[in-house]
Amino acid sequence: MTDLARIRNVAIIAHIDHGKSTLADRLIERCGGLQKREMTSQVLDSMELERERGITIKAQTVRLAYRGSDGSDHVVNLVDTPGHVDFSYEVSRSLAACEGSLLVVDATQGVEAQTLANAYQAVDHDHEIVPVLNKMDLASAEPDRVKQQIEDVIGIDASGALEVSAKTGQGIETVLDALIARLPPPAGDADAPLTALLVDSWYDPYLGVVILVRVVHGRLTPRTKIRMMASGAEHEVERVGVFTPKKTLVDSLGPGEIGFITAAIKDVADCEVGDTITAVRRPAAEALPGFRPSVPVVFCGLFPVDSNDYERLRESLAKLRLNDSSFHYDAESSPALGFGFRCGFLGLLHLEIVQERLEREFGLDLVATAPSVVYRVTLTDGQELSLHNPADMPDPSRIRRIDEPWIHATILVPDEHLGGVLALCEEKRGEQLDLTYAGNRAMVIYRLPLNEVVFDFYDRLKSVSRGYASFDYRLEDYLESDLVKLAIMINGEPVDALALIAHRSQAERRGRALCVRLKELIPRQLFKIAIQAAIGGKIIARETVSPLRKDVLAKCYGGDVTRKRKLLEKQKKGKKRMRQIGNVEIPQEAFLAALKMGES
Amino acid sequence: MTGEPEPSSAGAQQALALYVHWPFCLSKCPYCDFNSHVRESVDQARWRGALLRELDHFAALLPRATVNSIFFGGGTPSLMPPETAAAVIDGAAARWTLATDAEITLEANPTSTEAARLEDFRTAGVNRVSLGVQALDDDALKFLGRGHDVAEARQAVALAQRIMPRSSFDLIYARPGQTVGAWRDELSEALSFADNHLSLYQLTIEKGTPFWRQARDGAFALPDDDTGRALYDLTQEIMEAAGFAAYEVSNHGRGGDACRHNLAYWRYDDYVGIGPGAHGRIAPAGEGRQATRQHAAPESWLAAVERAGHGTAETRSLDPDEQAREMLMMGLRLAEGVSEARLKGRTGCEPDRVLDRDGLTRLVEAGYLERRDGRLRATAAGRPLLNSLLIELLV
Ligand SMILES: Nc1nc2c(ncn2[C@@H]2O[C@H](COP(=O)(O)OP(=O)(O)O)[C@@H](O)[C@H]2O)c(=O)[nH]1
Ligand SMILES: C[S@@+](CC[C@H](N)C(=O)[O-])C[C@H]1O[C@@H](n2cnc3c(N)ncnc32)[C@H](O)[C@@H]1O
Ligand code: SF4
Ligand SMILES: [Mg+2]
Numbered sequence: 001m002t003d004l005a006r007i008r009n010v011a012i013i014a015h016i017d018h019g020k021s022t023l024a025d026r027l028i029e030r031c032g033g034l035q036k037r038e039m040t041s042q043v044l045d046s047m048e049l050e051r052e053r054g055i056t057i058k059a060q061t062v063r064l065a066y067r068g069s070d071g072s073d074h075v076v077n078l079v080d081t082p083g084h085v086d087f088s089y090e091v092s093r094s095l096a097a098c099e100g101s102l103l104v105v106d107a108t109q110g111v112e113a114q115t116l117a118n119a120y121q122a123v124d125h126d127h128e129i130v131p132v133l134n135k136m137d138l139a140s141a142e143p144d145r146v147k148q149q150i151e152d153v154i155g156i157d158a159s160g161a162l163e164v165s166a167k168t169g170q171g172i173e174t175v176l177d178a179l180i181a182r183l184p185p186p187a188g189d190a191d192a193p194l195t196a197l198l199v200d201s202w203y204d205p206y207l208g209v210v211i212l213v214r215v216v217h218g219r220l221t222p223r224t225k226i227r228m229m230a231s232g233a234e235h236e237v238e239r240v241g242v243f244t245p246k247k248t249l250v251d252s253l254g255p256g257e258i259g260f261i262t263a264a265i266k267d268v269a270d271c272e273v274g275d276t277i278t279a280v281r282r283p284a285a286e287a288l289p290g291f292r293p294s295v296p297v298v299f300c301g302l303f304p305v306d307s308n309d310y311e312r313l314r315e316s317l318a319k320l321r322l323n324d325s326s327f328h329y330d331a332e333s334s335p336a337l338g339f340g341f342r343c344g345f346l347g348l349l350h351l352e353i354v355q356e357r358l359e360r361e362f363g364l365d366l367v368a369t370a371p372s373v374v375y376r377v378t379l380t381d382g383q384e385l386s387l388h389n390p391a392d393m394p395d396p397s398r399i400r401r402i403d404e405p406w407i408h409a410t411i412l413v414p415d416e417h418l419g420g421v422l423a424l425c426e427e428k429r430g431e432q433l434d435l436t437y438a439g440n441r442a443m444v445i446y447r448l449p450l451n452e453v454v455f456d457f458y459d460r461l462k463s464v465s466r467g468y469a470s471f472d473y474r475l476e477d478y479l480e481s482d483l484v485k486l487a488i489m490i491n492g493e494p495v496d497a498l499a500l501i502a503h504r505s506q507a508e509r510r511g512r513a514l515c516v517r518l519k520e521l522i523p524r525q526l527f528k529i530a531i532q533a534a535i536g537g538k539i540i541a542r543e544t545v546s547p548l549r550k551d552v553l554a555k556c557y558g559g560d561v562t563r564k565r566k567l568l569e570k571q572k573k574g575k576k577r578m579r580q581i582g583n584v585e586i587p588q589e590a591f592l593a594a595l596k597m598g599e600s
Numbered sequence: 601m602t603g604e605p606e607p608s609s610a611g612a613q614q615a616l617a618l619y620v621h622w623p624f625c626l627s628k629c630p631y632c633d634f635n636s637h638v639r640e641s642v643d644q645a646r647w648r649g650a651l652l653r654e655l656d657h658f659a660a661l662l663p664r665a666t667v668n669s670i671f672f673g674g675g676t677p678s679l680m681p682p683e684t685a686a687a688v689i690d691g692a693a694a695r696w697t698l699a700t701d702a703e704i705t706l707e708a709n710p711t712s713t714e715a716a717r718l719e720d721f722r723t724a725g726v727n728r729v730s731l732g733v734q735a736l737d738d739d740a741l742k743f744l745g746r747g748h749d750v751a752e753a754r755q756a757v758a759l760a761q762r763i764m765p766r767s768s769f770d771l772i773y774a775r776p777g778q779t780v781g782a783w784r785d786e787l788s789e790a791l792s793f794a795d796n797h798l799s800l801y802q803l804t805i806e807k808g809t810p811f812w813r814q815a816r817d818g819a820f821a822l823p824d825d826d827t828g829r830a831l832y833d834l835t836q837e838i839m840e841a842a843g844f845a846a847y848e849v850s851n852h853g854r855g856g857d858a859c860r861h862n863l864a865y866w867r868y869d870d871y872v873g874i875g876p877g878a879h880g881r882i883a884p885a886g887e888g889r890q891a892t893r894q895h896a897a898p899e900s901w902l903a904a905v906e907r908a909g910h911g912t913a914e915t916r917s918l919d920p921d922e923q924a925r926e927m928l929m930m931g932l933r934l935a936e937g938v939s940e941a942r943l944k945g946r947t948g949c950e951p952d953r954v955l956d957r958d959g960l961t962r963l964v965e966a967g968y969l970e971r972r973d974g975r976l977r978a979t980a981a982g983r984p985l986l987n988s989l990l991i992e993l994l995v
Binding site: 527 | 988
């Protein structure tokens with residue numbers, strides 16, 4: 001147990017790529033947490049994918065011993081937070097574990113949407129915020145302009161902002177000294193009943209579930225029988241430790257400390273982020289505030305390209321879920337795509353990450369259907385249901401109303417691209433709430449239907465702003481909406497996997513565009529193919545793929561029948577990768593078209 | 601056309617076709633991906649010896665056979681010394697029975713030098729020649745990288761027709777920019793001096809050839825599928841009107857003329873292939889049907905033969921299903937299609953074992969395929985789509 005006055009708990013927050021992980025590396029190195037030769041870059045991003053994409057997915061923490069320039073010894077717990085809007089709840093739990101934040105801002109870029117969103121969250125948690133201007137080694141750094149921007153846009157004092165380079169190590173000491181001097185030490189009562197925040201959890205094949213905790217009151221020691229207050233799960237603690245960043249066992253964790261415990265837990269679902277851990281013997285009267293069970297926001301169907309891989313997909317999903325209880329899956333069968341799973345995610349990035357891990361780590365070839373948000377449907381008989389699969393949409397005659405989720409979106413964009421961004425938001429049924437300027441950057445706040453955002457918003461935003469816009473959002477509320485199901489039919493047969501739910505004002509245009517795109521993607525075949533889009537039984541668009549005209553080897557290769565046979569086998573294999581709807585073969589890409597379609 | 605042989609009974613004389621590959625050319629045409637190579641010089645005596653040694657090798661495997669056809673293909677076999685052709689023909693006759701009416705074809709490039717040797721090839725025993733005329737347009741011949749012009753080719757054809765009992769020539773159509781009208785004129789001109797046989801191939805871009813790279817880089821574009829099909833349809837129309845109905849996708853004969861050797865491939869008869877890269881389908885006594893493939897690189901083949909007595913790189917047994925699939929793949933190229941009884945007899949496989957029932961039904965309903973009188977055949981509408989048909993049809 002460490003003396004409270006000597007502890008500082010700090011979260012690092014930043015817009016993606018502003019240098020959060022690099023700064024953490026420097027701090028670890030400075031405090032001797034790792035020998036130089038042990039330093040891989042971005043020590044805290046442990047998953048291969050995290051390192052590659054430069055996104056922290058799991059909260060990571062490290063306990064550092066720092067002797068200040070005044071000779072005092074302190075323990076600094078550094079928490080690296082997930083850096084993406086999909087994980088904003090996880091960020092909020094990391095912040096709840098700390099008393100202050102290092103707000104890292106790229107001095108060449110300035111404030112971006114996630115800088116803002118994260119800073120606001122830190123303010124909400126009453127954090128002492130230490131702004132850090134990073135990348136000062138670059139000639140294009142503009143510390144004064146960025147400080148001004150921090151004050152104007154975020155509204156916090158930036159006079160004490162530190163100027164550093166996480167790359168060269170310049171100014172690293174000042175960061176540590178500022179932490180010690182400016183952050184308040186944690187408060188807590190070692191003798192009070194155990195109250196600890198479950199910051200994050202993940203699965204370790206040797207230890208079972210590893211739980212990252214912040215002790216608020218009481219102590220955590222091995223053999224403590226603990227209870228998760230929200231899930232009700234009870235376990236006996238086996239190990240207690242801290243990350244230095246290597247796992248190091250300790251006798252106990254007391255108030256203000258951040259570390260890990262293991263308790264032979266098999267299932268991360270028992271260990272929900274934000275839950276409160278207490279002792280069974282002398283439980284806390286009240287849980288810590290702010291717990292929210294994680295609810296998937298975006299759904300899509302995942303199907304194995306080769307139907308023989310279904311079992312493997314199931315096993316892989318189960319393995320991933322061991323580590324990530326925020327994604328959900330249920331078996332689903334689609335007439336077009338066969339057996340697969342309906343999966344729920346915290347957002348589009350989360351969806352992409354899971355899909356990519358399935359393909360990369362588990363070697364699966366997948367077809368994903370277009371992502372859908374969760375609609376609330378009220379039937380005429382008063383029954384309510386949540387709908388996230390267009391195939392499940394009840395007949396319109398049975399529907400009294402449908403509500404869809406809206407978000408509060410913040411977009412920062414250089415002035416010259418503002419026009420394009422505004423037009424995009426308008427096209428996406430957005431309602432402008434605010435438009436302000438900080439220097440030559442505009443900050444727009446929009447209310448937008450989430451449905452429009454999961455469609456192709458990210459790609460479009462990137463293209464209208466040449467990649468210079470940053471975007472962040474939070475879910476707001478559900479509002480009644482005029483939504484219809486857009487059905488796609490191939491030779492008269494509805495293809496469930498291509499169906500969409502769209503706002504009536506968008507449905508026709510989207511239907512036409514989708515038919516055109518499908519026509520481009522479905523190769524000519526032996527028979528004529530009709531592609532139709534329909535809304536409520538009425539055909540609104542039609543395209544035809546005319547039959548193949550020529551497909552024969554002109555030449556005779558003497559007696560080389562093998563060559564011909566191999567060619568045919570290859571083509572047959574290619575055909576196997578397509579989906580059969582009636583007698584039409586639809587390539588995988590066609591299913592993605594619904595998802596990636598620009599509406600130009 | 602010659603009649604289709606009946607299934608042979610075991611122990612009797614086997615019917616055999618003999619393919620001889622000559623892998624050398626004077627220069628490499630930019631569209632060609634055949635096993636052809638340019639060499640400064642060729643040690644003719646060694647090559648002759650090696651071909652004969654391979655004959656020995658296969659004769660030992662297939663001691664009792666009647667050879668109904670020999671085909672010298674290439675490469676450019678008209679560059680080979682006529683004595684070599686003579687040695688192979690005599691060699692085959694010495695080791696096997698050479699049918700008295702055996703068809704002996706030589707592929708020849710229609711240049712004046714090669715034409716000059718046709719007399720000697722005739723003396724060697726060659727009785728049919730197939731000339732690579734390719735186009736009747738000097739610009740097109742240049743584009744195709746050919747070493748002859750139209751006048752030279754026409755002289756070669758005329759000479760071949762005088763010297764050889766039978767002759768044929770090849771044209772490549774659906775060339776970049778070729779219009780339906782231009783092809784109509786070219787084909788009509790070809791018919792005006794053709795013997796009883798023509799091979800008409802649509803230009804195919806083969807991976808790895810200079811044309812493939814040029815097409816990929818946009819230097820030229822082939823006619824699109826619709827134009828390709830229009831050119832194909834026009835070809836059928838003109839050729840039928842002239843009495844040269846197609847007996848195979850790209851081959852046309854008048855009055856029943858057909859390349860008997862190529863028919864052996866399409867009917868899935870047994871054939872021996874010697875020379876670099878040659879393929880064979882043979883059934884040695886006591887063994888099932890096998891696919892043979894000789895080393896493709898000329899020097900490796902030569903070295904292998906001199907070392908081991910043969911240049912076989914691979915011998916693979918084909919199970920009945922594989923044989924049936926191969927027989928269908930080849931046989932559906934023919935207008936006559938495939939006899940189901942013969943399929944069963946030659947491969948031991950019931951046709952339905954390798955046919956996708958739903959696919960077959962769909963294809964028959966669509967008019968692409970016919971199954972009647974014990975035969976399976978692609979219709980005129982189905983033949984230009986044969987690849988797709990086979991993918992649907994074969995399991
Ligand atoms: N020049 C320079 N580059 C830096 C500095 N800090 C980070 N970077 C680079 O910026 C990129 C993003 O850094 P990273 O730490 O992954 O950012 P994160 O997404 O906030 O974790 C990487 O290419 C780093 O090498 C710095 O101080 N100077
Ligand atoms: C073995 S090849 C060549 C024989 C001989 N060396 C010649 O060039 O005349 C037989 C025929 O195949 C045809 N051929 C070769 N490559 C072709 C291609 N890429 N596309 C269409 N036909 C081709 C030509 O008509 C050629 O005459
Ligand atoms: S001459 Fe014939 S075999 Fe030789 S490269 Fe040209 S097309 Fe090919
Ligand atoms: Mg990072």
